[in-house]
Amino acid sequence: MDINGVAHTFITAGDFEASVAFYRRLLPFLGMQIVADSPDTFYGVGGRTGFGIRRPSADHAGARFDQGRIGLHHHCWRARERGDIDEAFAFLTSIGARVVHGPQEDAFAPGYYSILFEDPDGVRLEINHVPGRGLFATESQTVGASLD
Numbered sequence: 001m002d003i004n005g006v007a008h009t010f011i012t013a014g015d016f017e018a019s020v021a022f023y024r025r026l027l028p029f030l031g032m033q034i035v036a037d038s039p040d041t042f043y044g045v046g047g048r049t050g051f052g053i054r055r056p057s058a059d060h061a062g063a064r065f066d067q068g069r070i071g072l073h074h075h076c077w078r079a080r081e082r083g084d085i086d087e088a089f090a091f092l093t094s095i096g097a098r099v100v101h102g103p104q105e106d107a108f109a110p111g112y113y114s115i116l117f118e119d120p121d122g123v124r125l126e127i128n129h130v131p132g133r134g135l136f137a138t139e140s141q142t143v144g145a146s147l148d
Contacts, residue, residue, distance in 0.1 A: 013053050018121075023044070029088075033045055049077075063121075
């Protein structure tokens with residue numbers, strides 16, 4: 001088997017209305033098209049993936065995300081260009097998002113450049129750029145090839 005990426009990620013929002021308001025701005029900024037917008041689900045697709053938000057069950061309404069608990073640690077979108085990270089920082093700042101760290105280089109892979117921020121429930125989100133295929137390269141691929 002040779003998988004072809006991540007089809008979708010869904011999160012459950014403690015404050016569904018605040019999260020939908022946030023993602024209604026973020027997902028289109030990322031080039032994603034909103035394809036579901038119902039009382040319990042908000043879902044966008046683009047960049048060969050989907051990202052969705054679900055309303056919580058009544059007993060979890062209002063709960064906040066805890067990155068140290070079992071389950072999701074964070075979600076990361078990959079940008080095509082390094083400058084996209086700087087553009088994302090300006091956008092997130094303009095909408096009042098909580099930015100954990102602005103654009104910075106890290107040693108996770110050569111040229112790794114990212115921004116880390118949170119949604120209204122505190123879910124950690126990242127946008128990164130790694131030149132070429134980064135760690136996705138295999139022996140048969142060239143390091144300079146672009147991600148499709």
